Each structure stands twice: as structure tokens, then as C-alpha cells.
Amino acid sequence: MVYRGKPSAACERCRQRRLRCDHREPSCTQCMRAEVNCSGYRNLLDLNFQDQSNDVIRNYKVPARKKRSVSTRIVKSQTSVSTRVPEDPTDYGLLCSDKATLIIPTAALVYPVEEIARSYLYVNYMTGGPRCSYMSYLLPLMEDSQNSAVNAAVNAVALAALSNIRLSPNTMLKAQKEYTTALSKTNSALKDPVLCKTDGILAAVVMLGIFEVMTCTDGSFIDRWVHHMEGATRLIEIRGPEQLSRQEGQDLFTQLRGQVSLCRIYQERHSSPVFNKLTEKIQRDQNPNDQILDQLATIVTRLTDFCANVTRGHILNPTEIIRTALKLDAELVSLMIGVPPSWRYTIVNIPVFEGKPITKAVWGDSYHIYQSIPASSMWNNYRSIRIIIQELIIDTLKDLEDSENDDIGLSQRSSLVSQASQTALHLVEDICASVPYSLDIGIEDDTRLKDSALKTTHTSTCQGMDMVSTLSPFQASGAGGLTIMWPLLVAANSGFACDDLRKWIANCLDKIGHSMGINQALAMSKLIQDGVRSRAFLTPEYRSHPYKL
Template sequence: MVYRGKPSPSCAVCTGYRDQSDFGFQDQSEEVVRNYHQSAKKKGKEKEKEKRSITSSPILPSTTTGTLVTPASSPPSAGSPPRSLATSVQDIARGYLYTNYMTGGPRTRYMAYLVPLMEDRQNRALDAAVTAVALAALSNIHASPRTMLKAHVEYSTALSATNQALRDPNICKRDDVLAAVVMLGIFEIVSCTDTSFIDRWMNHLDGAAKLLEARGPEQLSRPEGLDMFTQLRAQITLSEIYQQRHSAPILAQLTEQVHCYRDAKDHILDQLGSIVIKLANFCANVKEGRFEKPVEIIRTALSIDAAFVSLLIIAPSAWSYTIAKVPTAHSATLAPHIWGPTYHIYKSIAASSMWNNYRCARILIQELILDTLDGISASTERDIAFPQRHTLELQCRQTALQLVEDICASVPFSLGSEMEMEIASNKSADSAAANSPACAGVAISGSGGLTLMWPLLVAANSGVAPKDLRNWIAGSLNKIGHSMGINQALAMSKLLQDQMKTRAWLS
């Protein structure tokens, strides 16, 4: 873990840390939300007053959908909010994180590995890190500065405990310590306040890579260790490609060894990971000038691109997706949620994330080929060395644009919008079906937003995305930021609105 400076000034307002047992991890989300929304309805007139006095309220009553799922059954009548609601913001926040990131349906199990790790009440660093992320997200959703102060106090506790654990050569290899490092990184994503998030993101990934190396192949033998390795490998290699830096050798070694621990149906994850590592090393070699001729760069790039395509021509059923059409009658209403006439339906957030990692890698390959072609100055050289140069340019642009549109087609699934489309369609065809429990409400999963931000940014900065598509992506990032409480998405949206190219920062 990289030290990022002294703790927030908010730590000064803290009167001391509570006993960590007070923050027991419990799934109380349905009970809390039932009382929470009933109270909000009873106190409609007080709502605006509470908004005006935001700084004195730990959390605002709100009817915002897409964060906490309202139960389908009618809530029981209630008077004033229970005393525990005013004093247990941590429990509300942790319940939100639990239901939106760890358990539930295909959109919300992205960090399911946290559940067994949280059962050990002695994992102090992880406990505080989870609470910090949960409070920060809820603070952003409800615009509550006081809740954010609580989040920073928990973050300071988690950072101190994590640094202490990392100094022990044995404790640092535990799954809960790596999970705490991951959650500290997510805290910075959630609480992001400026556009320097790229540097912080890369620094955290550098620290995570060192931990993966220290943990060795033994980490792959446990489900929690295997899941964290898979997710971190994808992020680390993307960071290395962005920096045109050679991939850490340990990633390739662990990727070769992981097939012994992975189900056969999931081997595609490691096959894809191997190709992405090869791409990272290729980009580093290009930066270091290890190719004598541009044609060598292009041939190697096309070879790697072909390896990507051949791998996913026929994906295993668990990792495949279907293409659905937008209901024509509702296309105008649903326009903010979808780009184009079709969208994708995946079987899990993990599947959509895998495909978007694949698309990001291929987009970067097309960019590299186009940059290489543009780098050949003399027209005679272009004609002699590349008689089919224009054909290749057109092919790369078309491929990149299709990959960009495919990333955008994954947005409805990740944000739950395709459920809204199904509901709208059902209402037109059969009002009774629309009132079924399956259509009772739509929850926007934090997991979907967390995995979607970087693919959207890569797509928008691809060089082939037209202005209206970039604006649509900026709107999607804003939706992620406001609905899910992930501030980094808002920072990314601002970069796009300011016409800034993130990859240019790295060179």
C-alpha cells in the first residue's frame, strides 16, 4: 500500500474510535429501508427543511431509487423513526454495501469474496475499510457531509490497521489484508474529489501487485484469493498497458498456475488474461523502440488482435451474452439509458466485465496500429511499405467503433436499465404481467457502476467515438456517480466534458 499523505482533517473532529464490535456485519437492509422510507413519507413537509440543514443531519430521508431496494410488500405503519436509525448510520451504510456489492442477483455479487472474510470479527482493517467505503457511498448519494466525516474517520482507522498488518511478513499474506487494500482503493474511487484519480489508481494497483507477488500461488487455492487475484489482474494489466510498462512477471506465472484451481468452464478468464499480459509487454516494447520497422509493430499488433478474436469467437455459455432490441414504442423514453437500437444481456457482472476488458484491449490495439500508420511521414514510404494502408486504417476504425458501441451496449445491463425496458414493454403488452413481483422495482447496482467506469472512459477516448456518443457516455458516468455514490465517475465525466484526453497525461 502506498502512503498517500497524512489523514484527512476530518479526523480531528473524532472523539475516539468506537469498539470495533459495535460495527458487527449484519444484513439488516430490508428492515432498515422499510422504516426509512415509511419515515420519509410521514415527514414529507420536514424533508425540505432537512435538506436545507444538511450539515447538521447524518443522512437525508430520500426516495431515491437505484440504491436501496424497497421491498415489494407494503411497509408496516410506523411513527417516528426508531432510535437506532439515528445512531447507526454505519449499519445502514454497511447494509447498502452488502446488498449492492456482495450478495443478491447477477449484478450485485462482484465482491462476494468479502462475505466470508467479514465473518471474522478480528479482521479490524477490513472491517473499518468496508465501513469507510459504505459511509462514503451513502454520503455521496444523500449529499451528507457529516456522514463523509464518519467515513474519513473509518478510513484513517483502516489505513493505520492495514499499514500495521503489511509490516508483518506473515499477516500481510492473509486474504483479509489484501481485501482491506482493495477496499482502501475503492474508498478513493468513491470519495474522489479531483481529476488526479488516475495517479492514485495506479499507485494502489502497484501496491496490490506487490502483495500478489508476496502471497504466491497458495492464494489461488482459496475461493476468496482466487476471486481477488482475477479482479486485480485485470485492473493491473490495464494500468500497465496505459503506462506502456512491462507486466510484472508474477502475473504471468500465477496465470499459468491458476488453471489447477479454476473450474474448466472458467478457464477463459485466464486465457484472456494471458493475452492481455502479452499485449502489455508488447506496448512496453513499442515504447522502448524495440521494433526496427513500423510494419513489425503492425504485424505483431494484428497477431495479438487475432488471438483475442479467436479466443472469444465461441465463449462458454456461462460467459456468453444475448443481444436484445429496444422496444420501438419506448425508444424515445429509454434513449438516456441506451445507445443504439440494441443492448446486451449478460449472465453476471463478471461476464460483462470480462467482455469489456476484452473490448478495451482491442480498442487500444486499433489505436496503436492507427498511431503507427500516422507516424510514417513520407507519402512515398506509406505507399511502398503499406500498399493497403487506407484499407487497414478503415478496418481499424470500424473495428474500434464497433467495440466502443459494444461497451455502450453493456450499460443497460450493468445499470439495470434493461429491466426498465422489460417493464415498459410488459406494461404495453400486458398490464397484469407488469405488476408481477419481478417487475416491482429496479435497483441500480453499485457493482455495475464500479466495473463500467474505465471501459466507458476508454471508449470515449478511443478517437473514433463521435461527439454525441461522448456526451452520452458522460451522461452515463454522471448517472453512476449520482445514483451509486461513486465520485470518480463524476470526475471522469468532467474530463470528457472538458474535452481532455486521459491517455495523453501519461505521456
Template sequence: MVYRGKPSGACERCRSRRLKCDQGIPSCSACIRARVDCPGYRNRLDLGFRDQNDEVISRAQRSARKKRSAALTPVSVEESGSGTLSFSPRNNLEFPAQDLAKGYFFSHYITGGLEGGHMSYLLPLIADPGNVAVNSALNAVGLAALSNIRLSPQMMLKARREYTNALSETNQALANIAMSKRDDTLAAVVLLGMFEVLTCSDGSFIDRWMKHMEGATKLIEFRGVDQLGRREGLDLFTQLRAQIHIGKIYQERYSSPLLFQLSENAMRYRDSNDHIVDELGLEVIRLSNFCASMKDGSVTDPGEIIRTALTIDANLTSLFISVPAAWSYRTVRVPVYNGEAITRAVWGDTYHIYGSLASSSVWNNYRSARILVHELIIDTVKTLEASASEDTDRRRQSALDSQSRLIAHQLVEDICASVPFNLGAGIEVSEETDIEGPAPFRVTGAGGFSLMWPLLIAGNSGLACQELRQWIIDCLEKIGHSMGINQALAMAHLLRRGMRSRAWISEDGTSSSDGCIGVTGH
């Protein structure tokens, strides 16, 4: 992408008349003076965001044509029976849509972008054509994403057929003790969950998703410690554990002791530099159990709630004071051109660069947990204010409230600073000319999946100003439309309505009839 100067943020009327626009909300002063309705402003992310879905597929098609140049007729995966992954050279009915689906999934979740390898554990599992469930589930996910992006009912019909086949095969595998412990069976469960996230369209989705997570929890517990000794098993456990954690916190339910034990054992099979993943997991389990104890009335004393919350926050902070180099990140200032930042696709004047998507996800899970902790502290302090009898008590409570708000606000800003990296954006500087310019967004579904829950928590924290909240909504909508992930659109809808993030969970732990949200994470 060549830098063409900073795009105007003026309203449409001011741009067309070349007037100076103060970009006021809800109407600029120029429109107010002219006594006309201000037409509003362009989406800030649209100014620096380039969707490359078609480009990715086009590259895959060109590569496929080169590989097949010697062949007289194309052979699909189904026809050859070899299980070899191939891309369709043309996007029409002459070639199987499954090839397009696999190409999309590989580009967005396995090899795409700066964070390639996010789900690389799937490679040896789908290489075996005998693993029907996981291959059908992968096809379903790829087709569903492409259907959402291209608004194609035909592709969605094929996606649902693949989903039905994968679900049937998975249920058969789960009925067999030996097969239920296999990695390809659990991988199929993960992909079926992804399909639910991609295709959610009504309030019943959350009920289905919660049941899906309950089944996944029982499955990884049944698989036991043996799963941790295999690379694929350890990666699957790590990915599912993050999803289970968020579900438990938002349902305010206890995590099982067995999940805690497996998290402790996982460190034995992981490189010592990666122990931060399991240490964070253990602390988040303590947080979910704490939330559950408050809901069931085991903990009611405000002083005890604040002390426990501060202890959990201190433990989380201590974990990330000094992390191995592979898990660290650096803060970069947005380059300035003629005295102004070159892009509005970044919130503020800095953003983060991480070594991997896994690193970014761990940091955002940590930030999300601490935001929830400080929300608990802020809410509890409010209950103490009414009963405070001494000025000294009120001053202490006010200081604690201010401290929690300050910390949580910084955590919200840090989540937003991770967005450019997760969506594949960077700032390129030409070594020859030293001219700075924005790099294009290399959109990948994996980056979008890892961002959705942290963005929802940040946007709903009550610590984001209206402008930042709208920026977060824009991010979620971009993820939804550009990556075909309906859950992100549902989250944006909740934030736009100003709902509390737990409002879609009723007292009995099931979803309300309005909205649909699932859980993702690394």
C-alpha cells in the same frame, strides 16, 4: 414502472408551447426562427433512469425493524461485539451510521441487482469481528458512497475516520509476514483502493492510486500460488489483476513475469469453463508489455508494430470466437411502441443481456484491449503515409486504416450496448397483456465500477460521434452522482474537455495536476 409513453425529447421552450421540435444542435429550428436562445434538451438518461438508493436503504430499514420488533432497544454491531451485520432502523444519530454503510455496500456490491455476488468473497472475511481492517474498510467505502450521494460532510468525516483506522490496521498486518498473506488483509487493500476511487477530488489522487496498485501487485506476488487454491484468494487475485493491467497499459510499463506465471497457474484452480478469464489476462499482459516496449524504444519499426498489433488482435479474437454458455450474451432489440423505440436510455436500437456482471466485465475488458490495439494500428499507419512512395502502398495502408476504424467503431458500440445491463436496466414484457414497457434501472455500484474504464476508452477512442460521446459523458455522470463514485465524474470531465485519455499521465509515469482518475475492473 408503468409505461406512460415515450417522453418528449423536445427543448423546454417547444414542450411548453407544444411546438414540434426538430431537436437540432446547438439550437432547434423553432428557436432559431423565433430568434431566441434555445434552452437545450433534457439529459437522455434522465428520461429512463430511476435512482433507487433511498428505496434500497428503506427496504433494509423495514427489514431491520421486523427483525428487531421483539427487542426493547436497538443494539449496534459495536455494542454487541458479535460482528453480526445489521441495518439501522432510522437514519439519525441514535443509530450507528456503520449499519447504513454496511446495508448500502451489501445492496450495491454483494447482493444487489441482477449481478449479485460481485464481491461475495468478502462474506466469510467480514463475518469474523477480529478482522478489524477489512470491516473498517468496508464501513469507509459504504459511508463515503452515501456521503457523496447525500452531500453529507458528517458522513464523509466518519468515512475518513474508518479509512484511517483501516489503513492503520492494514499497515500493521502488512508488517507481519503471516498476516500479510491472509485474504482479509488483501481484501482490506482492495477496499482501501475503492475508497480512493470514491473520494478522489484533486490531481494528487492518481499518484496515491498508482502507489496503491504498486503495493497491491507486490502483495499478490508475495502471496504466491497458495492464494489461488482458496475461493476468496482466487477472486481477489482476479479482481486486482484487472486493475493492475489497465494501470500498466496506461503507464506503458512492463508487467512482472511473476504476475504472468500466477495467471497461468490460476487456470489450474479454476473450472475449465472459466479459463477465458485467465486467457484474456495473459493476452492483456502481452499487450501491456508491447506498449512498454514501444515507449522505451525496444520496438520502433512501424512494420513490426503493425504486425505485432495484428497478432495480439488475432489472439484476442480467437479467444472469444466461441465461449462457454455462462460467458455468452444475447442481443435484444429495444421494443417499439407506436412505431418508435420506447426508451432513450439505450444507445441505438439494441442492447445486450449477459448472464452475470462478471461476463459483461470480461467482454468489456476484451473490447477495451482491442480498441487500444486498433488505435495503435491507426496511429502507426499515419506515420507510414508520409513515406509511402507507391500508390499500391498507400492503398494497402488506407485499407488497413479503414479496417481498424470499422472494427474499433463496432467495439465502441458493443461497450455502449452493455450499459443497460450493467446499470440494471431491462425491458419488461407483460405475459398477460403482451404490452411492452421499460423496466426501471436497478442501480448498483458494482455495475458502475465495472463500466467506468470501458466507457472512458470508448468515449476517448476518436471513433465515437459527438452525440455518442455526450451519451457516454451522461452515463459517467449518472454513475458518479447516483452511485457516489467521484472517479466517474472525473472521467466525464476529461471527456468533456476533449483530453486524450493518457494526458493525465506525465512522462515519468506520475499524474498531471489536473483531473483525477483511478482504475477499476473485474
């Protein structure tokens, strides 16, 4: 293997000028400041691994009327040999132009499992194309020699995922060893008042949490998720506003903020005041194209505090509860009408054959194409939050049926229940429509669908927003499975999904678990198959009886 030097993932302008590129979308900061078009970013894996099959064939090919090469053994065939070139030359040998001569290398390159695992994690979670990076903040942190904890944590996650995919106990032992090392180094750093505020340590905590996601073996994943979210919350609060001065700190905060908010809503606890102040600060300094995330977080924070006040009895009037919930829901809808172009998605209608969609990979008759994994994640978080609001409205209206203070009336109450149910069902179906993109199912390979969809420019309307874009092939990575799991669980357990849809969602989670090595998806699938609905899986009664996968 020829060493070609360490490649750079920076855009072309930053590489030529030797500038530090922050790999932001749709343009890096350096190009934005210079007011020039950013060329985009290269796939480092494609640069590191290059096809040298022709070079190998040329080196091994035996010239006519010369002595045999000592590094190969030549098999003479009594009959003519097929000219079909094997799919993998390293497995089946190299077929030369002479039909009667098969040349087989005596040895094949074997890569250490650690390198294979890191490459898998790199492609599926850190990059895989400029539109697919999910944890790109890890790249600069891993290059810093002082961040040994984050490197060990990354190794642990990578080996765990690869072990689950390959069903390799030996690889899992290596993953657990790396996890122990990462945990020890992280705990030591957390005791240091300076090191505990670094981006590397927070990233290590995030990766240790993802390791738990990868290695989940029972129904206690909810408790572990809550525990990690509490730890990450305290760490972000300690780090303070200074963490937002760096791109890596902003990315870490933005990623964790959504998970912490969802955790607080399901626990029916108030939001963190520190998180609220950090959100206000980052929104002032944020790229205008990305401010939609902070605006959405602000509304979600108000919903979090509202749910906590309702649970604690601070708001008792049912009419006030319903009115506030409807107001928050309307604000969410209004916000998403004006999303920037890079956050929009396209709805693709599936051709129907004999009254049925031509593919079973999609629930319903359409699916979504997003421009990035963060975009699909934002939309699904938005849908999950709105589903929770519809649940709250319906539960409050049902409580009014037996109340003496029913100042709404039967007719209006029935209308509100019907409206909330239809809205929730539509949101559930939208989450399911994002699955093909998130899991890279590859529907575009269907000839009939490609002929009907890819040849033309598709126009669709979503949440009152007109979007026109040309369809492009899926550009999803394994991170799609990681981000779609919780929205799928919310959709299945909302009470608005029929039994067939719950089975379909369970199958999607099984696919994530088996093909991407994310065991928590298997636990979620088992939970759905157990028939648990609504938010019962967060109750102490359910969590006190964990099951094994």
C-alpha cells in the same frame, strides 16, 4: 424488531448438511463434487429485513368500544378520511379500517447510519442476488475477528458512498475516521511478514483503494489509481502461489489482475513475471467454466509486453508492429467465439417509432443483457483492450505516411485504417450497449419494449457466437457502476466516439457518481467534458494541473 437468528447465504444442500459453501457460480464446489444441481443462494438482506407492517397494524389497531391505547393518539376526523394506504406507514401513520380514525405511532425505528451504510454496500457490492456478487470474498473475511483492518476499510467505503448519495458531511467525517483506522491497522500489518500475506490485508488494501474512488475530488485520480495498483502488485507478488489455494485468494487475484494489466498497458510497462506464473497456475486448477478469464489474461499479458517493447524502441519495423497487433487482435476474437454459456450475453433490439428508438436511455438501437456483473466486466475489458490495439494499428499506419520505408502501399494502408476504425467504433458502441444492464436503468419497464422483447425468445449473434436465451429482468447492482467506469472512459477518449456520444457517456458517468456515490465517475465525466482525447490524461503535463470538481 424480532431477532430471527443469523441467516446463512449458503445453498440449500450446504445448509442442510452444514457444509461450507463457497458461493461460486453457476454452482458451488460442494454441489459440483456431489454432481447435483445447486439450488442457488439466498439474499441475506431479504432475510434480515422482513415486512412486519401487518403485525404492526394489528397491534396498534384499536378494538371497538374499548379504551384508547396509551401508546397512540387518535385523531377524529370531521369528514370522511380517504382509505388510501400510505406508501410508508412509519412516515404517515397507520390507517385503520375505520375511515374516521387515523392512528399514528408515537415513535419510529431509527437505524444507526453505520448499519445503513453496511447494508447498502452489502446489497450493491457483495451480493444482491447470486448473479450480482462482485466482492463476495469480503463476506468470510469480515466474519473473522482478526481481520479488523478489512472491517474498518469496509465501513469507510460504505459510509463514504452513503455520504455522497445523501450529501451528508457528518457521514463523511465518520467515513474518514474509519479510513484512518483502517489505514493504520493495514500499515501495521504490512510490517508483519506473516500478516502481510493474509487475504484480509490484501482485501483491506483493495477497499482502501475503493475509498479513494468514492472520495475522489479532483483530476489526480489517475495518479492515485496507479499508486494503488503498484501497491497491490507488490503485495500479490509477496504472497506467492500459496494465495491461490483459497477461494478468497483466487477471487482477489482475478479481480486485481485485470486492473493491473490495464494500468501497465496505459503506462506502457512490461507485465509482472509473478503475475504470469500465477495466471498459469490458476488456469490449471481453475473451474473449466472460468478458464476463459485466465486465457484472456494470457493474451492481454502478451499485449502488455508488446506495447512496452514498441515504446522502448525494441520493435522498430512498422510492418512488424502492425502484423503483431493484427495477430493479437485475431487471437482475442477467436478466444471469445467459444466462451462458455454462463459468460455469453444477449442483444436486444429496441423497437423503433417513427424512425427513432422508443427510449433515449440507450445509445443506438440495441442493448445487452448479461448473466452476471463479472461477465459484463470481462466483455468490456476485452473491448477496451481491442480498442487499444486498433489505436496502435492506426497510429503506426499514419506514421508510415511520412516514412521512406513504406512497404505496405497506399491502397492497403487505407484499407487497414478503415477496417481498424470500423472495428473500434463497433467496440465503442458495444461498451455503450452494456450500460443499461450495468446501471440497471430498467428499460424492461417500458411497456412497448416488454411486449416486443420479453414475450419471445431472442436469438442474436455476437462476435461470431450464436446465442439463444430467454430475456429476464435486469439483475444488476451498484457494482455495475464501478466496473463500467473505465471502459466508458476508454470508449470516450479513444478518438472513435463522436461529440454526441462523448456527451452521452459523460451523462452516464454523472449518473454513476450521483446515484451510486462514486465520485471518481464525476471526475471522469469532467475529464471528458474538458475535451481530453486518447491517452493524454496519463501524461505528466495533464496530471500536473489537477482540477477540482
